[in-house]
Amino acid sequence: MIELYMWATGNGLRAAVGMAESGLEHRIHKVDLSKGEHKRPEYLKINPAGQIPALTDSNGPGGKPLSLAQSGAILLYAAEKSGRLLPKDPARKAVALQWMMMGCSDVAGNSGVIFALENTAPEKSAPITDFFKARLTNFLRNADARLAGREFLADEFSVADIALYPVVNQRKALTGGMANLNAWRERMSARPGVQKGMAA
Ligand SMILES: N[C@@H](CCC(=O)N[C@@H](CS)C(=O)NCC(=O)O)C(=O)O
Numbered sequence: 473m474i475e476l477y478m479w480a481t482g483n484g485l486r487a488a489v490g491m492a493e494s495g496l497e498h499r500i501h502k503v504d505l506s507k508g509e510h511k512r513p514e515y516l517k518i519n520p521a522g523q524i525p526a527l528t529d530s531n532g533p534g535g536k537p538l539s540l541a542q543s544g545a546i547l548l549y550a551a552e553k554s555g556r557l558l559p560k561d562p563a564r565k566a567v568a569l570q571w572m573m574m575g576c577s578d579v580a581g582n583s584g585v586i587f588a589l590e591n592t593a594p595e596k597s598a599p600i601t602d603f604f605k606a607r608l609t610n611f612l613r614n615a616d617a618r619l620a621g622r623e624f625l626a627d628e629f630s631v632a633d634i635a636l637y638p639v640v641n642q643r644k645a646l647t648g649g650m651a652n653l654n655a656w657r658e659r660m661s662a663r664p665g666v667q668k669g670m671a672a
Contacts, residue, residue, distance in 0.1 A: 474498035476546075477518060478525040478672060479505050482580055485638040486543040487525035489669030493634060494550035494557060498527075500672045529553075544576035547631045557631050568626035571618070574611060575635025582608040583639045609646045612653060619652035623659065633660060638670070 476491050476498050478484035491498045503509045503524045511522050519526035519541040527546055532538025540549055551557035559565045582604050589601045615636060618625055625632040637660045640653060647653050660666050 473531070474527055474529045475501055476525060476527045476672075477501045477503050477515065479503050479510075480672065481505070481524070482583060482638040482642055483523075483543045484525045485670055485672065486576070486580070486635055487527070487546040488672035489634050489637065489666050490543075490547040490550045490557070490631065491527075492669035492672075493629075493663070493665035494554035495665075496550060496554050542576075543580075544572060544635065547572065547576075547634060551631050557629075557634070559626055559628055559630055564626050564628065564630075568630040568632045571615070571625040571632035572630075572635040574615070575632065575637075575639070578611045579608065579615075579636060579639050582611065583643060605646060608643065612640065612643070612647055612650060615640075616647075616650035616653040619656045622652075624656070629663075634666075637666065641670070 478488050525543050526541040529538045559568050585604045640657050
């Protein structure tokens with residue numbers, strides 16, 4: 473059985489949507505960041521980095537137990553174990569991985585910095601926050617251009633779309649004028665698997 477440890481942040485929701493869309497049987501465990509549950513000794517045994525998301529699979533590769541962190545790695549694990557979410561065509565698969573990496577690194581990273589600057593950093597700075605908002609907006613514009621005439625980033629639904637979606641959903645305010653991205657967001661929001669994962 474797969475146990476997913478998460479909290480409803482962009483990174484946590486990415487993993488939850490990936491699990492829901494994979495169709496793999498799993499259970500969700502909430503790790504309340506506001507209570508510091510991610511730093512408790514029992515959780516550090518699952519992810520010594522003290523971050524969500526993480527999963528354990530009692531039936532991992534070779535039938536052995538596995539612990540895994542990083543939302544991108546969790547997405548790929550769910551895709552490979554289920555045989556879904558990754559295009560079979562090698563060129564499409566390569567493109568899906570490219571966009572998945574952008575979602576997990578550039579997009580999630582800049583969004584995380586904006587969250588920290590606005591909420592947890594010791595000092596607030598509007599120019600620095602605006603700098604990171606402009607960086608994030610450029611990545612979103614890149615995705616918007618890619619989605620012109622396409623339903624999904626790699627032409628078929630994949631880990632690429634799941635990687636990007638939670639942040640786009642959280643940063644709607646930055647997507648003004650991005651018609652392709654907003655139409656894609658609505659297509660994504662209508663999927664039962666996305667709805668299930670986002671409700672976690
Ligand atoms: N690159 C990691 C980022 C994980 C991450 O930053 N998790 C945050 C919540 S979104 C966290 O656990 N923060 C608590 C901490 O770092 O102490 C991933 O994609 O999973």
